[in-house]
Amino acid sequence: ELKVEQNPLFLSMQEGKNYTIYCNYSTTSDRLYWYRQDPGKSLESLFVLLSNGAVKQEGRLMASLDTKARLSTLHITAAVHDLSATYFCAGEASNFGNEKLTFGTGTRLTIIP
Amino acid sequence: GAGVSQSPRYKVAKRGQDVALRCDPISGHVSLFWYQQALGQGPEFLTYFQNEAQLDKSGLPSDRFFAERPEGSVSTLKIQRTQQEDSAVYLCASRVGNTIYFGEGSWLTVV
Numbered sequence: 001e002l003k004v005e006q007n008p009l010f011l012s013m014q015e016g017k018n019y020t021i022y023c024n025y026s027t028t029s030d031r032l033y034w035y036r037q038d039p040g041k042s043l044e045s046l047f048v049l050l051s052n053g054a055v056k057q058e059g060r061l062m063a064s065l066d067t068k069a070r071l072s073t074l075h076i077t078a079a080v081h082d083l084s085a086t087y088f089c090a091g092e093a094s095n096f097g098n099e100k101l102t103f104g105t106g107t108r109l110t111i112i113p
Numbered sequence: 114g115a116g117v118s119q120s121p122r123y124k125v126a127k128r129g130q131d132v133a134l135r136c137d138p139i140s141g142h143v144s145l146f147w148y149q150q151a152l153g154q155g156p157e158f159l160t161y162f163q164n165e166a167q168l169d170k171s172g173l174p175s176d177r178f179f180a181e182r183p184e185g186s187v188s189t190l191k192i193q194r195t196q197q198e199d200s201a202v203y204l205c206a207s208r209v210g211n212t213i214y215f216g217e218g219s220w221l222t223v224v
Contacts (some may be wrong), residue, residue: 020124029141031211033213035215040215040217042204042215042216042217043156043204045212045213045214045215048211049213049214088155088156089153098161098168098169099144099146099161099208100146100169100172101146101148101156101158101213102157102158102160103148103156103157104155105154105155106154106155
């Protein structure tokens with residue numbers, strides 16, 4: 001059964017700094033997803049990573065996938081306040097016909113002005 | 114509609130009461146999922162449909178939980194004899210290709 005672990009669970013950082021959130025998963029995963037969740041809101045899709053070495057960037061966020069290490073990272077460059085949110089990674093297990101996602105516990109990111 | 118629509122958005126139920134949560138997926142989306150998200154936690158899988166077929170219900174926590182999607186579009190998650198530990202946000206999602214769209218969720222509080 002696929003297990004997904006994120007760290008850190010909480011992250012407080014100053015505006016303008018760089019940081020990385022790590023997502024480890026336990027077994028082969030077809031796809032790796034990153035989501036953002038604001039308080040009281042639903043999940044907003046950020047990235048879908050499909051293959052080893054995949055890298056995607058949107059604004060100050062960049063996600064990468066290393067399937068051999070079973071590791072994905074979400075890198076934040078020059079953080080700004082409006083990036084404050086909880087970030088989740090989720091893996092999709094390689095079971096044919098089953099598309100369910102397994103989520104990590106989330107990283108609550110607070111950007112301090 | 115443009116996105117996944119869920120109702121009610123907020124529900125307060127007395128312990129022992131039955132509740133029904135509705136999900137309208139994006140039109141044409143074959144795959145539909147239900148997740149449960151407790152406060153401060155990540156979403157946890159409950160069940161999954163392809164069209165009207167329920168292919169995986171392994172995440173339903175007990176036989177008090179029941180989900181259906183009789184015509185392959187709208188889905189209902191029913192919780193019988195609610196208990197306090199059922200208090201959570203229930204998220205519905207639908208999928209096309211590699212993108213999974215989540216609804217705003219139904220916030221259930223059992224008192």
